[in-house]
Amino acid sequence: MMLPSFVFILSLRMIGGLEINENVIFQKVNEVSVTRAHWQIALLLDTNVFSTFLTQLETRLNDITNTTKDMMFQFKRNDLLLKTDAFEQSLAQLHTEIEYIRSDHDNVLDSYLDYKTLSHTQKRSLLPLGGFFKFLFGTADDSDIRNIQTHVNQLQESQKTIIHVLQNSLSILNVTQQHITENRHSINTLISTLRQLDDKIMHTHERLQAMTHAVQDYTVNYNSLKIMIDELRQAVFHASLYLETFKGQLNMLSTGKLFPSLISPIHLKDVLLDIATKVPNNLQLPANPKTDLWHYYQSTSTTVVMSPTTIIITMDIPLLEIGASFEVYEVFNFDMPYSPINETINDNKIHYNMSARYELETKGFLIDQARNHYCLLTNNELKTCQARRTCDVQSPFYQVDMSKLCVIAIMINNTQHIKDYCKVIIHPNTVLPDAKYLGSGNWAIVSRQDLRLVTICQDHSQNKISARAIAPIDIVNVPMNCRAYNEYFTLNAWYINSSQTRLQTDKLDIPTFKGSSIWKPFHTSLVNFTKTEMPHELSNIKEIPMEALITKLQSIRQLNDIDTTSGDFPLWGYIIIGVATALSSGAALLIYCKCKRMTRSNRPIITQFRSANDDMHLGEISPPGYVGVASCDVAHEPLVSEVKSPQHPRNDREHCHPYTRLYEGNKPFQTTTSG
Numbered sequence: 233m234m235l236p237s238f239v240f241i242l243s244l245r246m247i248g249g250l251e252i253n254e255n256v257i258f259q260k261v262n263e264v265s266v267t268r269a270h271w272q273i274a275l276l277l278d279t280n281v282f283s284t285f286l287t288q289l290e291t292r293l294n295d296i297t298n299t300t301k302d303m304m305f306q307f308k309r310n311d312l313l314l315k316t317d318a319f320e321q322s323l324a325q326l327h328t329e330i331e332y333i334r335s336d337h338d339n340v341l342d343s344y345l346d347y348k349t350l351s352h353t354q355k356r357s358l359l360p361l362g363g364f365f366k367f368l369f370g371t372a373d374d375s376d377i378r379n380i381q382t383h384v385n386q387l388q389e390s391q392k393t394i395i396h397v398l399q400n401s402l403s404i405l406n407v408t409q410q411h412i413t414e415n416r417h418s419i420n421t422l423i424s425t426l427r428q429l430d431d432k433i434m435h436t437h438e439r440l441q442a443m444t445h446a447v448q449d450y451t452v453n454y455n456s457l458k459i460m461i462d463e464l465r466q467a468v469f470h471a472s473l474y475l476e477t478f479k480g481q482l483n484m485l486s487t488g489k490l491f492p493s494l495i496s497p498i499h500l501k502d503v504l505l506d507i508a509t510k511v512p513n514n515l516q517l518p519a520n521p522k523t524d525l526w527h528y529y530q531s532t533s534t535t536v537v538m539s540p541t542t543i544i545i546t547m548d549i550p551l552l553e554i555g556a557s558f559e560v561y562e563v564f565n566f567d568m569p570y571s572p573i574n575e576t577i578n579d580n581k582i583h584y585n586m587s588a589r590y591e592l593e594t595k596g597f598l599i600d601q602a603r604n605h606y607c608l609l610t611n612n613e614l615k616t617c618q619a620r621r622t623c624d625v626q627s628p629f630y631q632v633d634m635s636k637l638c639v640i641a642i643m644i645n646n647t648q649h650i651k652d653y654c655k656v657i658i659h660p661n662t663v664l665p666d667a668k669y670l671g672s673g674n675w676a677i678v679s680r681q682d683l684r685l686v687t688i689c690q691d692h693s694q695n696k697i698s699a700r701a702i703a704p705i706d707i708v709n710v711p712m713n714c715r716a717y718n719e720y721f722t723l724n725a726w727y728i729n730s731s732q733t734r735l736q737t738d739k740l741d742i743p744t745f746k747g748s749s750i751w752k753p754f755h756t757s758l759v760n761f762t763k764t765e766m767p768h769e770l771s772n773i774k775e776i777p778m779e780a781l782i783t784k785l786q787s788i789r790q791l792n793d794i795d796t797t798s799g800d801f802p803l804w805g806y807i808i809i810g811v812a813t814a815l816s817s818g819a820a821l822l823i824y825c826k827c828k829r830m831t832r833s834n835r836p837i838i839t840q841f842r843s844a845n846d847d848m849h850l851g852e853i854s855p856p857g858y859v860g861v862a863s864c865d866v867a868h869e870p871l872v873s874e875v876k877s878p879q880h881p882r883n884d885r886e887h888c889h890p891y892t893r894l895y896e897g898n899k900p901f902q903t904t905t906s907g
């Protein structure tokens with residue numbers, strides 16, 4: 233019976249970032265920088281400010297409550313009344329006017345009493361002893377008495393007249409007194425009514441005054457209270473915003489991550505740039521704060537320490553050693569199925585379900601690009617290093633040449649170290665074939681014999697593609713959105729795609745003015761409007777319909793077109809017109825000179841004729857059969873003045889002769905002379 237043997241026939245090869253050696257696949261998952269240098273930043277969040285704000289808000293609320301109570305109390309007991317003497321002054325003026333009327337009445341009454349005393353007469357004697365007594369005692373005689381009597385009678389008549397007048401006056405005074413009494417009664421009634429009205433008006437005035445003051449006080453207090461309530465409402469709104477922000481900060485701090493609402497990007501950039509100037513020369517920040525600030529928000533962890541008045545947030549910024557870059561590898565260890573050395577020896581075609589694999593020390597490690605140093609990773613460290621640019625590991629770094637680890641020996645393909653340090657583990661009952669997904673559509677397939685795979689892609693064509701997995705270990709790439717299967721297993725489809733969309737920020741969009749078609753009829757009717765001059769009449773017009781303006785401008789444009797067309801007259805035309813004008817002017821001047829010369833030659837005849845006319849005197853009668861007319865000859869004045877003698881100058885009247893009309897026939901001659 234033949235003993236089984238295991239032969240690892242795979243050599244080192246690279247497939248799309250995968251390194252395969254023996255039955256182990258090394259997949260590079262990331263490239264990181266490893267450091268144990270950190271810069272710690274402490275952020276202080278003072279919660280006492282928020283507490284103080286809430287305390288002040290509570291105090292303000294109490295003040296407004298007390299103010300409201302005071303306003304209500306003062307409004308109830310508001311008894312401020314304003315007195316006025318306007319009605320008293322009006323009544324005093326009425327009383328003064330009544331006194332004036334009373335004074336006039338007293339004067340009339342006194343005058344009446346004076347006239348009444350004149351109506352009483354004395355007794356007289358019966359005997360005519362007046363003359364005797366007049367002689368003896370100087371008394372009056374009868375003639376005197378008669379004279380006196382006559383005068384008395386006259387006086388009596390006068391008194392009767394006066395009495396009659398006084399009676400009339402008395403009756404008038406009685407009527408006046410009655411009217412005055414009635415007026416006094418009416419005035420007293422009016423005074424009483426006015427007093428009652430004054431009392432009512434005063435009462436109403438007091439009520440209105442009190443109501444006005446009450447409304448004024450209420451309005452002022454209400455507006456003041458309304459302002460305080462609005463300020464309080466605004467303060468409560470800000471307090472709610474602060475509270476929501478504070479809750480959000482606490483929620484984010486509970487995740488242990490840094491977030492922009494805790495420290496703004498500008499502030500964080502300033503802090504990081506300040507750190508970059510203070511770190512040692514061999515260290516640097518993991519990312520440029522000016523171009524990759526978001527990296528710090530994604531990768532920086534925070535620690536929170538809370539106190540009654542302060543929240544302390546600490547965060548560690550890793551500092552990378554310049555030039556220290558390591559590759560992160562994930563290790564896949566597969567079972568190698570048993571296969572005989574020579575298939576021809578195995579006549580019985582016996583198949584063994586045994587498989588073998590190396591016992592490896594780790595599932596992931598770090599190694600530099602020069603393959604000089606390495607570091608083993610735990611499972612948690614491997615997950616961390618796969619997703620970050622920096623990796624904080626707890627294990628030390630070792631020399632690759634001095635390594636006695638099997639995984640490193642297989643990685644660098646050191647046959648002697650593999651033989652010396654690698655331990656083979658046998659699995660007697662291994663179910664094959666087997667497949668493991670490596671990522672990006674790559675599948676590692678382990679089988680005892682070659683496998684044929686059928687690939688179906690989920691597109692419109694539904695084409696089938698055949699693939700072959702070579703035993704014992706092979707890597708098959710299944711296209712995206714395709715599924716591969718055979719009689720043993722099915723490799724599920726994978727799909728990765730990306731899209732881009734904008735967040736809904738309609739409320740933040742600033743409204744912009746879009747183009748309007750209101751001027752479209754204008755531009756359609758008037759092409760190249762800038763070449764048309766606006767009429768000056770539009771400066772005095774406030775508004776005008778567009779149709780009327782278009783019509784006006786079109787008419788102006790037509791006139792401008794005519795002017796433009798006429799302006800295209802050739803230059804030689806202007807020259808011809810100028811020459812013709814010059815010739816015409818010369819001919820006219822020549823004709824004028826000839827005519828003037830002929831006039832000078834005929835001047836003596838005209839002078840003789842004018843002299844004969846001047847010899848005619850005013851009022852002369854022309855011979856029968858002639859009609860003579862003498863008129864003002866102003867047009868020929870220069871010709872007449874040449875033949876006049878200097879000794880007989882003509883005055884202004886001689887310049888204009890009276891014209892005389894002579895008629896012949898049976899009617900006598902009539903001469904009309906006008907000065």
